[in-house]
Amino acid sequence: MADDRPAGRARGGVLCKWRIAAIILGVVAGLVLAMSADGGDPRPTHALSELSVWVDARHPGRPVPRRFLGLSFELSSARELAADAQRGDLVNLLRSLGPGMLRLGGASADTRVAWTDSRTPRPAWASDVLDASILRGLRRLAARSGWRVLLTVGLVHYDPRSAAREVAAAKAVLGWWLAGIEVGNEPDSYARHHLRPPSWTSGPYEAQVSAYRRAISGAARGIPLAGPGVSGSSAFGQWGPAEVRGQKPGLLTGHHYPLRCNAIPAPTIEDLLSAHTRALEVRSLARYLSVSGARATRFRMDETNTVSCGGRAGVSDTFASALWAVGYIGEAMAAGASGINLQGNPANCRGYSPVCASSPALLAAGALHAQPEWYALLLARALVGARPLRMRIVSPRRANVAVSAMLAHGGGLRVAIVDDEPNGAGATVVRLHVGAGFQAASVLALTAPSAAAVSGVELGGRAVSRDGTWHPPAAPRRMAVRGGVLTLSVPAGSAALVTVVAGSRPARR
Secondary structure (H helix, E strand, C coil), X not given: CCCCCXXXXXXXXXXXXXXXXXXXXXXXXXXXXXXXXXXXCCCCCCCCEEEEEEEECCCCCCXXXXXXXXXXXXXXXXXXXXXXXXXXXXXXXXXXCCCCEEEEECHHHHHCEEECECCECCCCCCCEEECHHHHHHHHHHHHHHCCEEEEEECCCCCCHHHHHHHHHHHHHHHHHHEEEEEECCCHHHCCCCCCCCCCCCHHHHHHHHHHHHHHHHHHCCCCCEEEEEECCHHHHHHHHHHHHHHHCCCEEEEEECCECCCCCCCCCHHHHCCHHHHHHHHHHHXXXXXXXXXXXXXXXXXXXXXECCCCCCCCCCCHHHHHHHHHHHHHHHHHCCCEEEEEECCCCCCCCCCEECCCHHHHHCCCCEECHHHHHHHHHHCCCXXXXXXXXXXXXXXXXXXXXXXXXXXXXXXXXXXXXXXXXXXXXEEEEECCCCEEEEEEEEEECCCCCCCCCCEECCECCCCCCCCCCCCCCEEEECECCEEEEEECCCEEEEEEEEECCCCCCC
C-alpha cells in the first residue's frame, strides 16, 4: 500500500476545465441531508452555515462507466474469495452494487504468492500459491456476481515464463471474466523497499514488463494490460507516460491513500474529513487524469482507501470512512476516471475494508458483513451511468461540504451531498438551484450515530441484511422543488443522495 500526498496541475485534453472547476468547487461543498417532515423550507436556528448550489444540466459530461465501482484485495486473499463463490454472502454483497471490477494484487502479489502448476513448482520464497483450482473458484464468483477480475502478476521475483503460464491459465479458466493483467504492484516503490537497486526507474521497469509481455503473447494472446499501478500521483507524471509509450496499455492505473500510517501525529478522523485533505485529493486526481487525457488512455484508481499500511483503527473502520468514500468517489467520477477500487482485507475489521469477517470461523464460512464504507458504495451505485454536471457553489462561511451532481438517464438529477463538519457543529442549509423543469425530489440519507461509529450505519433508514442484500425503502422521503429550488437541512457528519425528477409533483401525503 502507498502514501499519496498529491501535487500537480489540472490537466487539459479529456478533462475539461469546467470539470476541474466543478471538483475544486466541491471542496467547499458537502453531502448529507436531513429534511423537515413536511418537505418545506427548513430554516433551523442551529444551522451554522449555508450552501447554495447552481446545477447546470445543459452540458453533461460522459456517462460514468458501468463497472466504475470495484474492490481490491491482496492476491493472498484469492483462495478465500474463490471459496466464497459457493458459501456465505459475498455473492449477494457484490450483486447489490451491480456489475463491478474485482482487483487482486497488493504487495502479496509480488512478495508472497507464486503461481504453481505441473511445470511450475512452488518457489521457496512463496508463503502461498495461486493455481488452477483457485482460478476456477474465481470464475464461479465472477459469473455468479457479474464482476470481472483484474489480476496482478508478480514482478519482484522476475520470471517471465512462470508469468506466461499463469496468464495462459487465467485466460483459459476465466475467459471473458478476465478484464486484464497488471505486472507488478507499485513498482515505483521497489527501490525504496530494497526490492530493486537504487538505480531502478520507469525505464528498467518497462524493459522487464516488455519481456513479460513477449512471453505472455507466446502463450496467450489478447489479454489487455493495465498499469503501472504506481503508489501515488507524484510518481505518475513519469511512470504513466512511460507506460503508454512502452506498452500502449488498455488501462492506466494508480493508487491513492490520503493519510500516511506513519504520520506524526497519528492520522485522525478530522484529518480524513478536512477540506485540506479534499483539496489535495482534487489535485492528485487532476494529475492522474492529465496524463490519461493527454495520452487518450483510460485511467482507473484500482487501489485506494483511507490510511496506508492497512488502515488505522478508529479512523478506517468508522463512519468517517464512508463519508470520505462518498466524497472521493464523486470527485473521481467528476474528474473522468473510468473506475475506482476500494482496498480491503476480509480478515481485518479494524483496518480499512468495505467488507470483512469478525472472526476466523466466520471468515472460513464466508460470513462477511458490511463495514461503514460499504454503504458509500451502495449510495454511489445510483450515480453509475449518470453524467457529471457543472456546478457553481457559494458558501459564505466555507462549509466543509462536498457535492456531486449528475444527469441521470431520463433527464432526472442525482446529487450526492456529504457534510464533513464534526458532529455537533449544527446543520448546513443547502439550496439546490435545479431549474423550473424540476418539481419533486426524494432523498436517501446516509447516517450513523457519529463519525466515529463503527456500527449503526443506515442508508435510507435501512441496514445491509445478514445475507448481504440491501433493499431501498419502498417510500423514500419526498420533497417539493419550489421555484426551481430544493432546500434541505443537512446535519453535520452525514451524507445523502438526492434524486430530482423532472416534470412531476410529490405524491400527496
